[in-house]
Amino acid sequence: MSKSVLEVRDVQKTFGAVTAAQDISVTVPEGAVYSLIGSNGAGKTTFVNMVTGYIKPDSGTIRFGDRNIAGMAPRQITRLGIHRSFQIAQLCTELTVEENMLVADAIHSRSGPSFLRRAHDAQARDRAMATLERFHIAEHRDRLIPELSGGVKKLLDIAMAMAGDTQIMLLDEPTSGVASDEKFPIMDLVMDALRASGVTVIFVEHDMDIVTRYSERVLAFYDGRIIADDAPDEVLSDPEVQRYVTGAPA
Amino acid sequence: MDLAATILVDGLIYAGWLFIVSVGLTLVFGVLNILNIAHGSLYAIGAYASASMVGAYFALGGEAFPYGSYVAMILAAVLVALVLGPLLERGLLRFFYGRDEVLNVLVTYAVFLILEDAMKLIWGVNPYFVYEPYTLLGDVEIGPLFYVGYDFAVIAAAVIVGLAVWLTLNKTRVGKVVLAVIHDSEMSQTMGVNVQRIYLGAFMAGTFLAALGGALTAPMISVTPGLGVNVIIVAFAVVIIGGLGSVPGAAIGALMVGISRAASVHLFPEAELFIIYFVMAIVLLFRPEGLFAKTQARKI
Amino acid sequence: ADDTFKIGVITFLSGQAAESFGVPAWNGGKLLVDMLNEGGKLPAPYDKMGFGGMKIEAVIVDEAGGATKQVQEFRNLVQREEVDAVVGYVSSGDCLAVPPVADELKAFTILYDCGTPRVFEDGSYDYVFRTAAHATMDNLSLARYLKSRDFDVPSFAGLNQDYAWGQDSWADFTGAMKQLYPDAEVKTALFPKFGAGQYGTEISALLREKPALVHSSNWGGDLQGFLIQATARGLHKRAQLALSAGDHVIPQLQDKMPDGIFLGARGVNGLAAQARGGELKELTDTMWNAYEAEYNTFPVQAPFRMWQALFGLKTAVEKAMADNGGTKPSSEELAAAMKGLEWDAPSGRIEMALADGHQAIQPNAIGTTKWNAEAGKMELVDIEYYAARCVNPPEGVKSQDWLADGFPGAECD
Amino acid sequence: MRFNLILAAVAAFVVLAAGSVILPDWAMFLFAMALAKGLVCLGIVGMMRGGVVSFGQGLFYCIGAYTATLAANNFGISDIFLLTLLSASVCLLVGMAFGPLLSSYRGIFFAMLSLALSMVLYGSLSKMSAIGGTDGLNIAAPTFLGWAPEGRALQTALYIYVVAVVVIAGTLMRFYFDSERGLITLATRDNELRVEYLGASVRNVMTYNYVFGAVLGGIGGTIAALALGHVDPEFAFWTTSGEFVFVAILAGFLSVPAVFVAAIILELVRSFSSLYFPNTWQLALGIFLLVVIVVLPNGLGSLVNRRKGKAA
Amino acid sequence: MSLKLENVEVSIQAAPILRGVSLEVGTGERMGLVGRNGAGKTTVMRTITGLASMSAGKVFWNGEDITAMAPRDRALLGFGYMPEDRRLVPDLTVEENMLLPAWVNDQIDGPKGLEFVYDLMPELTTMAPRKALLLSGGQQKMVALGRALIAGRKLLLLDEPFEGVAPALAKRISEVITSLKGEGLSVLIAQSELSHSVDLLQRESVIERGEIIRVNVIDASLAEGA
Ligand SMILES: Nc1ncnc2c1ncn2[C@@H]1O[C@H](COP(=O)(O)OP(=O)(O)OP(=O)(O)O)[C@@H](O)[C@H]1O
Numbered sequence A: 001m002s003k004s005v006l007e008v009r010d011v012q013k014t015f016g017a018v019t020a021a022q023d024i025s026v027t028v029p030e031g032a033v034y035s036l037i038g039s040n041g042a043g044k045t046t047f048v049n050m051v052t053g054y055i056k057p058d059s060g061t062i063r064f065g066d067r068n069i070a071g072m073a074p075r076q077i078t079r080l081g082i083h084r085s086f087q088i089a090q091l092c093t094e095l096t097v098e099e100n101m102l103v104a105d106a107i108h109s110r111s112g113p114s115f116l117r118r119a120h121d122a123q124a125r126d127r128a129m130a131t132l133e134r135f136h137i138a139e140h141r142d143r144l145i146p147e148l149s150g151g152v153k154k155l156l157d158i159a160m161a162m163a164g165d166t167q168i169m170l171l172d173e174p175t176s177g178v179a180s181d182e183k184f185p186i187m188d189l190v191m192d193a194l195r196a197s198g199v200t201v202i203f204v205e206h207d208m209d210i211v212t213r214y215s216e217r218v219l220a221f222y223d224g225r226i227i228a229d230d231a232p233d234e235v236l237s238d239p240e241v242q243r244y245v246t247g248a249p250a
Numbered sequence B: 001m002d003l004a005a006t007i008l009v010d011g012l013i014y015a016g017w018l019f020i021v022s023v024g025l026t027l028v029f030g031v032l033n034i035l036n037i038a039h040g041s042l043y044a045i046g047a048y049a050s051a052s053m054v055g056a057y058f059a060l061g062g063e064a065f066p067y068g069s070y071v072a073m074i075l076a077a078v079l080v081a082l083v084l085g086p087l088l089e090r091g092l093l094r095f096f097y098g099r100d101e102v103l104n105v106l107v108t109y110a111v112f113l114i115l116e117d118a119m120k121l122i123w124g125v126n127p128y129f130v131y132e133p134y135t136l137l138g139d140v141e142i143g144p145l146f147y148v149g150y151d152f153a154v155i156a157a158a159v160i161v162g163l164a165v166w167l168t169l170n171k172t173r174v175g176k177v178v179l180a181v182i183h184d185s186e187m188s189q190t191m192g193v194n195v196q197r198i199y200l201g202a203f204m205a206g207t208f209l210a211a212l213g214g215a216l217t218a219p220m221i222s223v224t225p226g227l228g229v230n231v232i233i234v235a236f237a238v239v240i241i242g243g244l245g246s247v248p249g250a251a252i253g254a255l256m257v258g259i260s261r262a263a264s265v266h267l268f269p270e271a272e273l274f275i276i277y278f279v280m281a282i283v284l285l286f287r288p289e290g291l292f293a294k295t296q297a298r299k300i
Numbered sequence C: 001a002d003d004t005f006k007i008g009v010i011t012f013l014s015g016q017a018a019e020s021f022g023v024p025a026w027n028g029g030k031l032l033v034d035m036l037n038e039g040g041k042l043p044a045p046y047d048k049m050g051f052g053g054m055k056i057e058a059v060i061v062d063e064a065g066g067a068t069k070q071v072q073e074f075r076n077l078v079q080r081e082e083v084d085a086v087v088g089y090v091s092s093g094d095c096l097a098v099p100p101v102a103d104e105l106k107a108f109t110i111l112y113d114c115g116t117p118r119v120f121e122d123g124s125y126d127y128v129f130r131t132a133a134h135a136t137m138d139n140l141s142l143a144r145y146l147k148s149r150d151f152d153v154p155s156f157a158g159l160n161q162d163y164a165w166g167q168d169s170w171a172d173f174t175g176a177m178k179q180l181y182p183d184a185e186v187k188t189a190l191f192p193k194f195g196a197g198q199y200g201t202e203i204s205a206l207l208r209e210k211p212a213l214v215h216s217s218n219w220g221g222d223l224q225g226f227l228i229q230a231t232a233r234g235l236h237k238r239a240q241l242a243l244s245a246g247d248h249v250i251p252q253l254q255d256k257m258p259d260g261i262f263l264g265a266r267g268v269n270g271l272a273a274q275a276r277g278g279e280l281k282e283l284t285d286t287m288w289n290a291y292e293a294e295y296n297t298f299p300v301q302a303p304f305r306m307w308q309a310l311f312g313l314k315t316a317v318e319k320a321m322a323d324n325g326g327t328k329p330s331s332e333e334l335a336a337a338m339k340g341l342e343w344d345a346p347s348g349r350i351e352m353a354l355a356d357g358h359q360a361i362q363p364n365a366i367g368t369t370k371w372n373a374e375a376g377k378m379e380l381v382d383i384e385y386y387a388a389r390c391v392n393p394p395e396g397v398k399s400q401d402w403l404a405d406g407f408p409g410a411e412c413d
Numbered sequence D: 001m002r003f004n005l006i007l008a009a010v011a012a013f014v015v016l017a018a019g020s021v022i023l024p025d026w027a028m029f030l031f032a033m034a035l036a037k038g039l040v041c042l043g044i045v046g047m048m049r050g051g052v053v054s055f056g057q058g059l060f061y062c063i064g065a066y067t068a069t070l071a072a073n074n075f076g077i078s079d080i081f082l083l084t085l086l087s088a089s090v091c092l093l094v095g096m097a098f099g100p101l102l103s104s105y106r107g108i109f110f111a112m113l114s115l116a117l118s119m120v121l122y123g124s125l126s127k128m129s130a131i132g133g134t135d136g137l138n139i140a141a142p143t144f145l146g147w148a149p150e151g152r153a154l155q156t157a158l159y160i161y162v163v164a165v166v167v168i169a170g171t172l173m174r175f176y177f178d179s180e181r182g183l184i185t186l187a188t189r190d191n192e193l194r195v196e197y198l199g200a201s202v203r204n205v206m207t208y209n210y211v212f213g214a215v216l217g218g219i220g221g222t223i224a225a226l227a228l229g230h231v232d233p234e235f236a237f238w239t240t241s242g243e244f245v246f247v248a249i250l251a252g253f254l255s256v257p258a259v260f261v262a263a264i265i266l267e268l269v270r271s272f273s274s275l276y277f278p279n280t281w282q283l284a285l286g287i288f289l290l291v292v293i294v295v296l297p298n299g300l301g302s303l304v305n306r307r308k309g310k311a312a
Numbered sequence E: 001m002s003l004k005l006e007n008v009e010v011s012i013q014a015a016p017i018l019r020g021v022s023l024e025v026g027t028g029e030r031m032g033l034v035g036r037n038g039a040g041k042t043t044v045m046r047t048i049t050g051l052a053s054m055s056a057g058k059v060f061w062n063g064e065d066i067t068a069m070a071p072r073d074r075a076l077l078g079f080g081y082m083p084e085d086r087r088l089v090p091d092l093t094v095e096e097n098m099l100l101p102a103w104v105n106d107q108i109d110g111p112k113g114l115e116f117v118y119d120l121m122p123e124l125t126t127m128a129p130r131k132a133l134l135l136s137g138g139q140q141k142m143v144a145l146g147r148a149l150i151a152g153r154k155l156l157l158l159d160e161p162f163e164g165v166a167p168a169l170a171k172r173i174s175e176v177i178t179s180l181k182g183e184g185l186s187v188l189i190a191q192s193e194l195s196h197s198v199d200l201l202q203r204e205s206v207i208e209r210g211e212i213i214r215v216n217v218i219d220a221s222l223a224e225g226a
């Protein structure tokens, strides 16, 4: 396997009496696709939050390339090329769908956002439209966020996260709330785009079909710990995982 | 008596007054999410109402039992709350719930302007005095200094008011239901909460507290137009220091401002004008959302 | 129209100063305007109708809102309402801001009330006049009063509002005291915020410091609040209170105002004017009685200053008309007539003696409060009257310098 | 697009400048003052787009006014261009000093902290009797590149100057609002977390807006001082700042011209109500305010510039 | 205990969201409401709770027209609503959040409801004293469900109850809901996916672009047989 891009070592995090991460160690090779599963409150989002700087671990290191990014600000980490989407879509609620895309586009424009270049410039709009079309949400482009249904919000959130040059993409429950017949097309779309540019992907998911289909390796969380870390089939047949996460096989 | 003790006593007296003035503001903000500029006018109206009521009380032969004037003062505040509370909340503010914070500030600013002139139309520009209640409780001698018993009664009133509001909000079901309404009035409705009653109740309570502040102050000042203007900014500062919506915060904010102001008057009178802003800036520097910041719900 | 003379009147109708100054002043003014328009109600030389036979019409504007607003309102009065003269301004800030504009617009303007000496000491204007003495006299008179009554002042302290009026008054008073009581120790100088309302801490500080005398130039609600709280805590028994401008709170406080306070009224106004008698008794009594009849209370300092302004304006208009053959005078003619003018008012003889005839001086009086239980009213006793030239600097001398140099050229009886 | 904007700016200049011929003296002065204040409000509008409202813009209004006055009185500078430039630079520096500090505050805390700053300036100036204390100072009429007009000519020159400054500042701000950074500002207002996670600095956005507001405030203050001929600490008092906020909200953040229209309307309403209702002008103003808020909750700007999307 | 929607129309800012939706949920019936994103499921739920303003149509509860009834009064009828986005009160504890409906409605037996919920989701027992604001997404979902179960004595409205919930728990929950049928409780579940237990639903209405396009009867015996 190629060299690792992300190396999480002995990370701990407690919130008062709750242990959200206990001895978390994960090594993710470049270009790999990992998925995180686990019971509710197991610490999956906390993991994502620590890698992306929203939460500072109590101890442990998170190495990206050759630097320790534990405790850096989200913005700095994003600029290094680690992007993420959110379990609860994070959108600019008073802007239209298109403008949300334009924001992402403007921030990532090569020369940095400008004071003079028009945000609604035709080229930028074309780029935004192209992205929206890829995610099948172009028809909503002129709508404001509160008018959108849950699923569309989710898609836009992912679309925004994918703007710019990414090295690692963390997706927090990308398909929850997305209608069942859309889940695979969406994942196909996202994964194809990411794989094509060699991006390393880590996604959190509760839908085991998605997990088995898209990930190379699965980390199962329970109670702040990783209880299994292996290929999907192995993990899903682990009795502990079945008991706490997936439920006994039907 | 040594200086420190004087500063403490003076500070406490001022803090007691400040707290009564501020706690209603913080309550209304906490529940309705409205920073009520008209709070100062309600304070002034409370003072006028109190002056009128006490005046009427003595005019109707209250001399026989002067302590009844305290009841008249509280009744005045109740009356203000009963009249203006529903009028403002049902008649105006409710149409702006959930709107932009600054827009609501503007709405209450308009109310403030209207009430300022309305007071003039009702009570004229001549001052009202009701000094009787102020001297009724006698003197308290602390060392070489005389204080008026009334000052300590105001502190006591502040403590009672503070405890009452805090206990209601934190230790009763009503208080917890209020929390639910504050956070999400729509969801509260679908759980069966009578949201309108909560809003109205909270606003009336806030109005009552503002008016009470004025009512209790009336005996020691001359009640004149423009009384409310100065109160607003001070109350704002206290509420900001304590953290918006927090009753213990308002208490500590009032204490900090009261005592630092007293220290400044005794030790460094030149700084008195700045002291409140100074305290506020220092607190905000270290705690950007005030001492008792509202806990933010987890977003991601 | 040529048969009416339109004045713009600016004074406080809202805010703190409305009750103490603005409203009583215009109450007095309105009364006088009505009396003049009716004609023959006043003793000579004021028995002619209106201003030189012209009916007086007044446009009134609220002074609340700050100097910026006042400059705009002034322009509106002159350019939009086309008033013939402007009479106004209680606030010193407004009095400083308006004159340059008045000159720019060539609009005849009378500052009727404000106190700061800076208006004409720092500037000079062709169309602007102040018909009341500036505030230096208030505090010097107070110091002179202490001296003339042999009052012992080993130490004194001050409580003044924290703005130019309070700061200047305290500076004037300490300046005068340095000359008259060089050994008196200055204890604390407190400057509570304007409109503070709560003086508990300040009173504690004053009680602790134990000065023999407490000076205050507070006015209005600030003064009333201070007096109520100070008397409740016995400050007046432990220190002599000296109030440089406090007469106007008497009608409201009545017996709540303790006896024995040294009290000024910024001129021989109110009770001191009534007690003075003499040549002006008829004029004073006429105005006094009319005011009392109309408003059920006696006139304090503010209406007196409004009266002296309007009487001055009347005199100037009529003088100008005598010079120009009886037509309505222009601003230039009015200014020429007003310059150096002298006239009688209920508050005494007003002389436009300073600032090249643009700034008035007037006599002053200080007295001591005494409650007359039988009559049920407050009286002023032990009144000392000071001639205008005893308490006002001579022409060409800045008041600060005059105080610092020990009042050279003062002409006291 | 750009072309249209510049065309609009030229048209605005022509229309406004025509006022110097049409308007009576008092109205020209009122307009000049309103436009000067409108500049300050424009700065607030810029901040509003980022989700914060400064209740202390009087700080820069006052610094600008005092800088010009002190420079004029002590160094004899009377040229209006120089004075404006000087005040703008001072405000730029002060803005850059406080901007980073304030940039981590939001909502009412930002408002109150900025208010505290301006109140400290107010308090300090009130205590400085050497420069007039609360009574303030006068400043002589400005000159225009050596030309020293008087009377109506002076008023006209000042008015044209304000109009020019307003049109230039308004155009620049419109450019900014429409730019990428302008859009990021709007995004910040909605969701800072998202903006940070896209890799942009929210503090940076806030600081820029604050600094722009500072410079605009300073220019507004300078022009107001020159027009009035007088400055006093009241320039920094909270009621002054409150009025700016008021205009900004009245205008809404959608349209630049709306800011100046709102400023003019407020001045007119206030002026006429204090004349016709000397005893109840506050009441009249309050009712006017309520009516405007009820009829146009998104500000005057929403009349001309509705955000698209609603009808989709 | 039956709920009936008749030709309900809802528009938001002139945009039609629901276009003549008719729907009936019988006593003790478990009805599904399925459709793609943006089809209008949430809006149907909000119509039933009274939060969405209808432009036409009627809502009946046991034959009584409740179209004009305020949300609060509907709650008092025994409707329990679990919104899609959870909407807990962050400053209250998990337990208080669930008890809230009982505090304002005397007909609800809070302690008994709690007991039932804790039985169903033992995970909640340990979370009970924690403030709701810091819970993970799925944990909040559990609390919101618990709250709806306590409030809903007659009608349960669950909007995407399994979204973001780990499969093990989702299974358990649907089993419990299935077991509620004996108590005469009607249930309406909005879902954008169908992968959960087939036992859960008896019928499902399929909604598309604001219209119910068909109603499927799910025959559990068939499913078992397959
Ligand atoms: N406030 C609003 N303004 C305008 N349109 C709205 C608004 N709220 C919802 N809509 C629109 O109404 C339609 C139905 O929305 P609804 O939330 O009911 O869908 P849903 O079926 O619950 O979708 P999801 O499965 O994604 O939650 C959507 O197209 C949505 O865009």
Ligand SMILES: Nc1ncnc2c1ncn2[C@@H]1O[C@H](COP(=O)(O)OP(=O)(O)OP(=O)(O)O)[C@@H](O)[C@H]1O
Pocket (backbone or CB within 6 Å): A015, A018, A019, A020, A038, A039, A040, A041, A042, A043, A044, A045, A046, A047, A087, A221, B298, E134, E135, E136, E137, E138, E139, E164
């Ligand atoms: N900021 C915080 N403060 C306190 N506790 C927290 C915080 N963030 C997370 N927790 C707690 O840490 C634990 C792990 O939460 P996390 O959000 O990582 O769970 P998760 O695995 O993502 O669950 P889900 O599948 O429900 O989203 C939970 O018990 C949660 O309540």
Ligand SMILES: [Mg+2]
Pocket (backbone or CB within 6 Å): A044, A045, A046, A087, A172, E136, E137, E138
């Ligand atoms: Mg999670």
Ligand SMILES: [Mg+2]
Pocket (backbone or CB within 6 Å): A149, A150, E041, E042, E043, E084, E159
């Ligand atoms: Mg939905």
